[in-house]
Amino acid sequence: MKTLNTIPLNQILQGDCIELMNSLPEKSVDLIFADPPYNLQLGGDLHRPNNTKVDACDDHWDQFDSFKAYDEFSNAWLKAARRILKDDGTIWVIGSYHNIFRVGVTLQDLGYWMLNDVIWRKTNPMPNFRGRRFTNAHETMIWCSKSEKAKYNFNYEAMKAFNDDVQMRSDWLLPICNGGERLKNDEGVKAHPTQKPESLLYRVIMASSKPGDVVLDPFFGTGTTGAVAKKLGRNFIGLERETDYIKVAEKRIKSIKGEVDTSLLTTPAKRQAPRIPFGTLLERGLLEPGTKLTDVKGRYEAKVRADGTLSASDFRGSIHQVGAKVQNAQACNGWTFWHMEKGSERVCIDELREQVRSELAS
Amino acid sequence: MKTLNTIPLNQILQGDCIELMNSLPEKSVDLIFADPPYNLQLGGDLHRPNNTKVDACDDHWDQFDSFKAYDEFSNAWLKAARRILKDDGTIWVIGSYHNIFRVGVTLQDLGYWMLNDVIWRKTNPMPNFRGRRFTNAHETMIWCSKSEKAKYNFNYEAMKAFNDDVQMRSDWLLPICNGGERLKNDEGVKAHPTQKPESLLYRVIMASSKPGDVVLDPFFGTGTTGAVAKKLGRNFIGLERETDYIKVAEKRIKSIKGEVDTSLLTTPAKRQAPRIPFGTLLERGLLEPGTKLTDVKGRYEAKVRADGTLSASDFRGSIHQVGAKVQNAQACNGWTFWHMEKGSERVCIDELREQVRSELAS
DNA sequence: CCAAGGCATGAATCGTTGG
DNA sequence: ACCAACGATTCATGCCTTG
Numbered sequence: 002m003k004t005l006n007t008i009p010l011n012q013i014l015q016g017d018c019i020e021l022m023n024s025l026p027e028k029s030v031d032l033i034f035a036d037p038p039y040n041l042q043l044g045g046d047l048h049r050p051n052n053t054k055v056d057a058c059d060d061h062w063d064q065f066d067s068f069k070a071y072d073e074f075s076n077a078w079l080k081a082a083r084r085i086l087k088d089d090g091t092i093w094v095i096g097s098y099h100n101i102f103r104v105g106v107t108l109q110d111l112g113y114w115m116l117n118d119v120i121w122r123k124t125n126p127m128p129n130f131r132g133r134r135f136t137n138a139h140e141t142m143i144w145c146s147k148s149e150k151a152k153y154n155f156n157y158e159a160m161k162a163f164n165d166d167v168q169m170r171s172d173w174l175l176p177i178c179n180g181g182e183r184l185k186n187d188e189g190v191k192a193h194p195t196q197k198p199e200s201l202l203y204r205v206i207m208a209s210s211k212p213g214d215v216v217l218d219p220f221f222g223t224g225t226t227g228a229v230a231k232k233l234g235r236n237f238i239g240l241e242r243e244t245d246y247i248k249v250a251e252k253r254i255k256s257i258k259g260e261v262d263t264s265l266l267t268t269p270a271k272r273q274a275p276r277i278p279f280g281t282l283l284e285r286g287l288l289e290p291g292t293k294l295t296d297v298k299g300r301y302e303a304k305v306r307a308d309g310t311l312s313a314s315d316f317r318g319s320i321h322q323v324g325a326k327v328q329n330a331q332a333c334n335g336w337t338f339w340h341m342e343k344g345s346e347r348v349c350i351d352e353l354r355e356q357v358r359s360e361l362a363s
Numbered sequence: 364m365k366t367l368n369t370i371p372l373n374q375i376l377q378g379d380c381i382e383l384m385n386s387l388p389e390k391s392v393d394l395i396f397a398d399p400p401y402n403l404q405l406g407g408d409l410h411r412p413n414n415t416k417v418d419a420c421d422d423h424w425d426q427f428d429s430f431k432a433y434d435e436f437s438n439a440w441l442k443a444a445r446r447i448l449k450d451d452g453t454i455w456v457i458g459s460y461h462n463i464f465r466v467g468v469t470l471q472d473l474g475y476w477m478l479n480d481v482i483w484r485k486t487n488p489m490p491n492f493r494g495r496r497f498t499n500a501h502e503t504m505i506w507c508s509k510s511e512k513a514k515y516n517f518n519y520e521a522m523k524a525f526n527d528d529v530q531m532r533s534d535w536l537l538p539i540c541n542g543g544e545r546l547k548n549d550e551g552v553k554a555h556p557t558q559k560p561e562s563l564l565y566r567v568i569m570a571s572s573k574p575g576d577v578v579l580d581p582f583f584g585t586g587t588t589g590a591v592a593k594k595l596g597r598n599f600i601g602l603e604r605e606t607d608y609i610k611v612a613e614k615r616i617k618s619i620k621g622e623v624d625t626s627l628l629t630t631p632a633k634r635q636a637p638r639i640p641f642g643t644l645l646e647r648g649l650l651e652p653g654t655k656l657t658d659v660k661g662r663y664e665a666k667v668r669a670d671g672t673l674s675a676s677d678f679r680g681s682i683h684q685v686g687a688k689v690q691n692a693q694a695c696n697g698w699t700f701w702h703m704e705k706g707s708e709r710v711c712i713d714e715l716r717e718q719v720r721s722e723l724a725s
Numbered sequence: 726c727c728a729a730g731g732c733a734t735g736a737a738t739c740g741t742t743g744g
Numbered sequence: 745a746c747c748a749a750c751g752a753t754t755c756a757t758g759c760c761t762t763g
Contacts, residue, residue, distance in 0.1 A: 102467025131739035280525035284565035
């Protein structure tokens with residue numbers, strides 16, 4: 002494949018992304034966003050508790066023989082990306098714990114300079130159905146400049162403005178892509194197993210590029226990067242192998258008239274008063290496992306357990322459940338019912354919660 | 364240093380953590396929590412395994428040299444840790460984007476099996492003063508078992524109870540360590556630059572160990588791991604080079620009184636409840652042969668046979684087999700699937716099992 | 726037309742025990 | 745080591761059906 006002299010804008014190029022990048026002129030791209038295969042290494046099938054089968058990402062493009070093969074792949078495409086990236090351009094790569102550590106090392110070894118790792122916290126992740134691990138509720142993005150001294154672009158003021166005038170943090174709370182945004186094929190089946198939400202790309206592109214910039218995505222899929230780039234007045238280049246994805250992406254991008262929906266940039270409304278699990282008082286040392294709690298008169302009592310539940314004679318449960326049980330009542334607000342002894346006084350545990358709330362607010 | 368036959372508990376061992384770990388008996392530790400140094404650019408803490416010092420440098424070649432040294436260091440201590448870790452033990456390592464990707468790759472390359480990456484979201488991170496990046500508001504922990512097939516320990520029910528009866532997610536919001544918890548030396552200066560909050564260790568130790576387990580921290584510092592281990596009824600081993608840190612940690616841990624009733628420290632899991640054959644319900648008269656069972660909606664039905672099996676139209680078998688068959692599913696938990704009619708209500712047979720269990724316990 | 730409830734589904738490295 | 749059987753396990757969201 003011969004090298005082009007000018008860069009083809011606002012198009013999807015079909016083929017292997019490494020070969021395609023090698024055909025593009027060097028130092029011609031301002032921003033790269035990449036969502037490479039995660040090398041998931043899934044075992045057998047997984048079923049939900051209601052016996053339905055989880056639709057796993059088992060596509061051929063996610064299969065690698067070994068970590069070594071995956072590292073060689075990462076090294077190859079990140080090297081090709083480095084050649085076409087302008088000296089002051091930046092690159093984002095997204096992944097999960099299956100692959101992101103290997104991608105991070107490859108980035109560092111190739112001389113990229115890490116600026117941030119940014120956590121995409123999902124409001125609605127898939128639960129852990131078997132109860133064997135923590136709910137995998139986030140993905141990680143790495144943001145790099147081409148070198149330590151590069152004068153990269155970061156729209157600090159814009160990010161701050163969109164975040165209620167406080168600095169944008171490295172953890173972003175955004176929903177996964179579903180509902181109307183999720184693209185379906187003619188049979189009504191999801192067109193791509195891992196379509197990213199536009200809200201994520203809005204922040205990425207807003208933060209690290211300017212209108213008129215060239216934004217390249219080497220694993221274009223159904224074209225979220227291109228769609229958002231167009232909406233934000235940037236030029237895009239999409240690289241993709243699969244004909245089916247390209248068709249969907251072209252239709253999607255064609256239908257966009259370049260308007261910006263700024264609501265996608267903002268953080269979902271902050272919860273009013275943050276919910277404080279009772280266990281928080283334990284891990285913060287405000288209470289200890291074994292502490293005796295009583296009602297305000299000292300008629301009923303229970304002991305605090307390490308997992309943030311209470312135990313009373315032969316009953317265990319939340320502060321609310323145990324509070325109701327000892328009174329033989331239907332319901333009980335454990336926060337106002339239970340007190341701890343402090344010297345000769347009884348202090349309501351709700352005061353401890355207030356203390357935590359004020360610390361969380363600061 | 365010669366190898367010990369028994370493991371020294373609830374002590375801080377002074378010296379190089381790799382040498383000290385090599386002196387401990389193999390497969391003797393249940394849980395490792397490690398907060399390794401990652402000041403690549405500061406020089407002070409980073410030595411090659413042969414004890415030569417790595418120069419702090421900026422340019423690319425030396426940066427690569429320093430990554431290589433860091434990888435050798437990680438490989439050495441994680442290998443030593445692997446030897447002393449029990450086959451069903453787990454390890455946590457915490458870091459930031461400067462080092463965590465390299466640590467992650469080393470873990471994977473040594474054969475550790477990643478279970479989760481967990482994000483510690485800081486309520487009160489240091490702001491980014493220059494406004495050139497996103498506020499670095501989190502650190503990353505990697506949690507691994509020793510191998511893919513290991514039967515590691517995860518206290519799912521405890522973590523769920525702790526989190527208001529919703530699965531604990533992979534992102535944890537916790538404040539950094541300051542205020543009264545932050546240890547100061549005699550001059551009133553913070554005793555350690557990166558003291559971790561006890562709340563973080565509380566969750567780690569609660570989630571992945573049992574009372575009486577051995578918890579080792581190879582970079583003990585001021586001993587947060589030991590302090591929380593003691594509070595939660597676990598044994599600790601701390602490894603540390605610096606005399607100043609050891610003094611502070613010993614004083615800290617000595618002041619903790621660690622007697623807590625073990626029953627308050629553990630959350631019973633249904634998984635480890637004694638097995639009750641379905642036939643027991645019959646011989647105890649809780650069910651009679653011929654009783655009709657249905658699913659919760661009354662869509663499927665079966666009859667109880669005297670031998671403790673069920674029969675449905677033209678199929679006979681265990682409660683599980685028949686439950687699966689009528690639904691045309693691969694598997695089924697008959698205990699939660701089948702219900703008996705009691706007046707106008709349907710009662711799950713799992714409640715009958717609970718009744719038997721409580722009778723057997725008393 | 727609206728409210729309530731049912732149902733589908735998302736990048737997932739998701740068993741244990743006894744024969 | 746392999747196999748069969750037991751039996752434990754889900755949260756947020758959006759669309760659709762039912763009343």
